[in-house]
Amino acid sequence: MAGYFTNILGGAKSLVVGLSITQRQFFKKPITLQYPWESLEMTPRYRGHIQLIKNAESGTHQCISCGMCEKSCPSDCITIKGEKQEGVKGKVLVKYELDFTKCSLCGQCIANCKPGAIEFSREYNLASTRKEDFHYDLLKRLKEQK
Amino acid sequence: MNKENVIQELQALAAEGMADQPEVASVAAVAGPAGEEEAKPQTAIPPEPRRNGVLEVDYAVRGVxxxxxxxxxxxxxxxxxxxxxxxxxxxxxxxDWINDQELEVVYDYSYTGGSCFRVVVRARISRHEPTIPTVSGVFPGANWHERETFDFFGIHFEGHPQLEYLLLPEDCDFHPLLKDFKGC
Amino acid sequence: MDLGINVFEMVIYLVGFIAFAAANAAYLVWVERKGAAHIQRRTGPKEVGPYGLLQPLADGAKLMSKQFIIPAGVDRPLFILAPILTMVPAIMIFVTIPFSETILARDFNIGLLMILAFASVNVLALLMGGWASRNKYAVISAARVVSQNIAYEIPMLIIVITIVLISGSMNLTEIVAGQAGGILHWNLLPTNGNFLGPITFIIFFICSLAETNRAPFDLGEAESELIAGFHTEYSSMGFGLFFMGEYANIVIAAALTTILFLGGWYSPLPESIPYAGASSVVWFLVKMYLLIWLVVLIRWTYPRVTLWSLLNLSWKILIPFSLFNLLASAGLVKLLG
Amino acid sequence: MSSQPLSQNQERFELNLGPQHPATHGVLRVKLLMDGEYIVDAEPVLGYIHRMHELMGENRSWAQYLPNMGRLDYLSALSYNLGYVELVEKMAGIEVPERAEYIRVITTEMNRISSHLLWFGAFVLDLGGFTPLLYAFDDREQILDLLEAVTGSRLTYCYYLFGGCYNDVEDDFLSGCLAFVKRLRTRLPMYHNLVTKNVILRQRLEGVGPVSAEMCRKYGATGPVLRGSGINYDLRKNEPYSIYPELDFDVPVYPEGDSMARFMVRMDEMEQCLRIIEQAIAKIPEGPVMAEKVPKMIKPAAGDYYHAVEAARGTFAIRAVSDGANQAYRMKLRSPTFSNLSLFQEASRGMLLADGLAFMGSLDLVIPEIDR
Structure with missing residues (x-):
């Protein structure tokens, strides 16, 4: 019989404690971010789609068209083409296409890139209704980059 | 649990199985081929089918x-x-050992009551008529694992209470992990 | 009495109460959403109007402009009748509630009885809605609602009888009048003569939560088990009426609790203090909305009970306590009165 | 529950729970045979998010299979990453620098906490309490921010490489982790006051869904389900890997076997994770995070290899069969919730629907991991 009453009292106490916690939280400031009006800066290591790194001095990329990124990609996202050109040692990159719809951002391409020519971009708010909008021409992108 | 007893019982069991197969019964499989296998040249050819028997293998390398x-x-x-x-x-x-025209069914056992002890039990069956008795009577948890293996390899578990597709759609007619599966 | 004036007054009150019920239902949704958001450290609706104040209107417009889908195979008459039947009794009850000495539509001698009678219609509506939907989740929900409401009507009625014993009337105005003279005279406190006042109040409050199907007793809705319970199949204003009915019932439960336990329109301070001590409708609304806030806070704090613990609570704890309470109060009234 | 199901000859009906249902946390379907509110039989139907990860393992090189690991159990992806890289390191004999091991343990444990926090919120949501979910998300968000700064992703991590980690961590991350440890230590008592001690929650969990140790053994259940049934089995202790033997932590075990025991195991496990993180940060050495010599093409010796790690939900094991090539001949993924869920059918017989769903929640299901 005593257990019956202590159960009720203990239960009631736990309920009151719960109420006091939520009521206290009610008076605290919201912690959410109102997305369209505010947004976060992406961290330096954020993994967006890959892009060619622009060399500040030469104004171009470091790619030697070795094809390691293409080979290492688990999902065949990358298509590159290098050509022999007159007066230039090694191959010259003429096409670097990324199919971002298939990419899983594993970073194998970057880990396997010997000259360190590619990096993750910090773009995250990508949206489109067309698949083709995510087929990137990274060379073109590099040219447009300021 | 006495590990030695378990190993002995399994050895006795495997020896019975070898008696059924006169061509392998003559050779006692006690050497540790774990080392042998590692020493083999690295080729794309799957290793030769092993003889029946109990091996105590190097845990640090094999995980069992x-x-x-x-x-x-x-x-x-x-x-x-x-x-x-x-x-x-x-x-x-x-x-699926397609080169030997055999399917191997692998059972992984572990001990949760104390020090780590893992046993792998494997049985090779014909690829053309893949049937093997179910262990779901002993371990009810085998039910789903066997259904999954049926999905992927088409191995028929005799006596299974409900041998239907588990992960694959119920109307599919292929077994994707067979090496001659070419997409659907 | 002049019949013409009487009818005119009746219409004014009726329109007023319908408007009050609808506005309350709409803005309690806003309070619930905003309150829940701040309890959870979010901001809640904020885009439609300042502080999202126009959100209920937008929601209402959306609900009204949607198609009222009647699924194939449902019991059409019951399916359509059910949402209406949740809303009508709720508005009827408002007629009997005295918001102050002057603001009341009809001063019934048996006001309390009428409220309880109409409140029981609600469960019928939920049963009809759940049954007519031809949805297994809705049927389970309907069965739950019925057993829950029956179980909680018993302790609630016993408590109401206790109050009637103490105040000696079933007229709501007289029950409030019996609590005049500051907080110490409220039925809530033992100082009013009934030493079991607080327990009476708590039992009544729990019962009113259960009767209005509010969390933690929202077994009928139980969104993580039964999708949306009895209104799973309802869309458009069918759903809207269920929704409004739920909030109207909360207002009624809070108003009734205010009348029975918190001294209605009387100030908690003695009448000798100017302004703050005066009785007015403001005090009634303050008490009522504080109770409603408690209901909201409870919803966003506790998990849901199961059917058995719900029934256990009623039969094993609330009913014995309320019966003992009734006996003790009757004895006290006999001794002191 | 003291009450028993109604008699057999009552009318029964079938109820399809899912594949879209709020309580199944994903595309799980459960075929229920109901007797009023009682579950007579519950048969989970799987495969709605089956992606044949095992076949992918046979078609990709060892390194290319890395991103798949983040997509099995997306809530504790790093445990899976760890299990896979350790297996391949074992096969290829790659030594991992000590700093990398510490980073792996710190990030894995952070991930484990985030997984348990999400389970905690979602579980209370199953029981009808909405608010703790948002509080748990608040804390989880801090972890995701920290992990994002290191791994670059928030959910489907692909951070470990054979022989180390993708990149080093900064001191900011370590101090951030310590700050988080401090923060969660103040938050956990709040959770206990708000949720664990709540009488309604206790009534819903205590004695509900009892799973005996024997049943766990027969069904191969592991992780918190097994530890909630009184078996002290945690691969971090029983089959130590990485640097766990150097760290001092306890394995919470509750003998009751009911939903409350499983709840408490996970809540206590979070505290132990905090201890692990603290010690690992105190001990972390300087040095490289990648092994010097990692072969470009990994060609392990032929044979089969087994490796098991303790993921947030139990034993995650991989059986890889190699034929000496750069890709697996057979890749078997043994996921913990697959076995944990398989006991649902037997254990849920005779339960109330609400209790059945609470029981299912206490198993902590992640459907992509079950379906693979």
Missing amino acids: HVDVQIQGDQVVRAAQILDEAGMTLEAITGV
Whole structure:
């Protein structure tokens, strides 16, 4: 019989404690971010789609068209083409296409890139209704980059 | 649990299986081929099918302590031995050795009651008529694992209470992990 | 009495109460959403109007402009009748509630009885809605609602009888009048003569939560088990009426609790203090909305009970306590009165 | 529950729970045979998010299979990453620098906490309490921010490489982790006051869904389900890997076997994770995070290899069969919730629907991991 009453009292106490916690939280400031009006800066290591790194001095990329990124990609996202050109040692990159719809951002391409020519971009708010909008021409992108 | 007892019982079981197969019964499989296998040249050819028997393999390399190969119809006996020893069935899976025209059914057992002890039991069955008795009578948890193996390899588990597709759609007619599966 | 004036007054009150009920239902949704958001450290609706104040209107417009889907195979008459039947009794009850000495539509001698009678219609509506939907989740929900409401009507009625014993009337105005003279005279406190006042109040409050199907007793809705319970199949204003009915019932439960336990329109301070001590409708609304806030806070704090613990609570704890309470109060009234 | 199901000859009906249902946390379907509110039989139907990860393992090189690991159990992806890289390191004999091991343990444990926090919120949501979910998300968000700064992703991590980690961590991350440890230590008592001690929650969990140790053994259940049934089995202790033997932590075990025991195991496990993180940060050495010599093409010796790690939900094991090539001949993924869920059918017989769903929640299901 005593257990019956202590159960009720203990239960009631736990309920009151719960109420006091939520009521206290009610008076605290919201912690959410109102997305369209505010947004976060992406961290330096954020993994967006890959892009060619622009060399500040030469104004171009470091790619030697070795094809390691293409080979290492688990999902065949990358298509590159290098050509022999007159007066230039090694191959010259003429096409670097990324199919971002298939990419899983594993970073194998970057880990396997010997000259360190590619990096993750910090773009995250990508949206489109067309698949083709995510087929990137990274060379073109590099040219447009300021 | 007495590990030595379990190993002895499994050895006895495997020896019975070898008696059924006169061509392998003459050779006692006690050497540690774990080392042998590693020494083999690295080729794309799958290793030769192993003889039935119990091997104590290098845990640090293989991740298991005891490797047992038995006849297909002995898996229930093996499950009973390991069940009595208090072990858990962790997973069932298959491997398609298409070059030998054989399917291997692999049972992973582990011990959850104390020090780590892992036993793998494997049985090779014909690829053309893949049937093997179910161990779901001993370990009810095998039910889903066997259904999954049926999905992927088409191995028929005799006596299984509900051998239907588990992960694949119920109307599919292929077994994707067979090596001659070419997409659907 | 002049019949013409009487009818005119009746219409004014009726329109007023319908408007009050609808506005309350709409803005309690806003309070619930905003309150829940701040309890959870979010901001809640904020885009439609300042502080999202126009959100209920937007929601209402959306609900009204949607198609009222009647699924194939449902019991059409019951399916359509059910949402209406949740809303009508709720508005009827408002007629009897005295918001102050002057603001009341009809001063019934048996006001309390009428409220309880109409409140029981609600469960019928939920049963009809759940049954007519031809949805298994809705049927389970309907069965739950019925057993829950029956179980909680018993302790609630016993408590109401206790109050009637103490105040000696079933007229709501007289029950409030009996609590005049500051907080110490409220039925809530033992100082009013009934030493079991607080327990009476708590039992009544729990019962009113259960009767209005509010969390933690929202077994009928139980969104993580039964999708949306009895209104799973309802869309458009069918759903809207269920929704409004739920909030109207909360207002009624809070108003009734205010009348029975918190001294209605009387100030908690003695009447000798100017302004703050005066009785007015403001005090009534303050008490009522504080109770409603408690109901909201409870919803966003506790997990849901199961059917058995719900029934256990009623039969094993609330009913014995309320019966003992009734006996003790009757004895006290006999001794002191 | 003291009450028993109604008699057999009452009318029964079938109820399809899912594949879209709020309580199944994903595309799980459960075929229920109901007797009023009682579950007579519950048969989970799987495969709605089956992606044949095992076949992918046979078609990709060892390194290319890395991103798949983040997509099995997306809530504790790093445990899976760890299990896979350790297996391949074992096969290829790659030594991992000590700093990388510490980073792996710190990030894995952070991930484990985030997984348990999400389970905690979602579980209370199953029981009808909405608010703790948002509080748990608040804390989880801090972890995701920290992990994002290191791994670059928030959910489907692909951070470990064979022989180390993708990149080093900064001191900011370590101090951030310590700050988080401090923060969660103040938040956990709040959770206990708000949720664990709540009488309604206790009534819903205590004695509900009892799973005996024997049943766990027969079904191969592991992780918190097994530890909630009184078996002290945690691969971090029983089959130590990485640097766990150097760290001092306890394995919470509750003998009751009911939903409350499983709840408490996970809540206590979070505290132990905090201890692990603290010690690992105190001990972390300087040095490289990648092994010097990692072969470009990994060609392990032929044979089969088994490796098991303790993921947030139990034993995650991989059986890889190699034929000496750069890709697996067979890759078997043994996921913990697959076995944990398989006991649902037997254990849920005779339960109330609400209790059945609470029981299912206490198993902590992640459907992509079950379906693979």
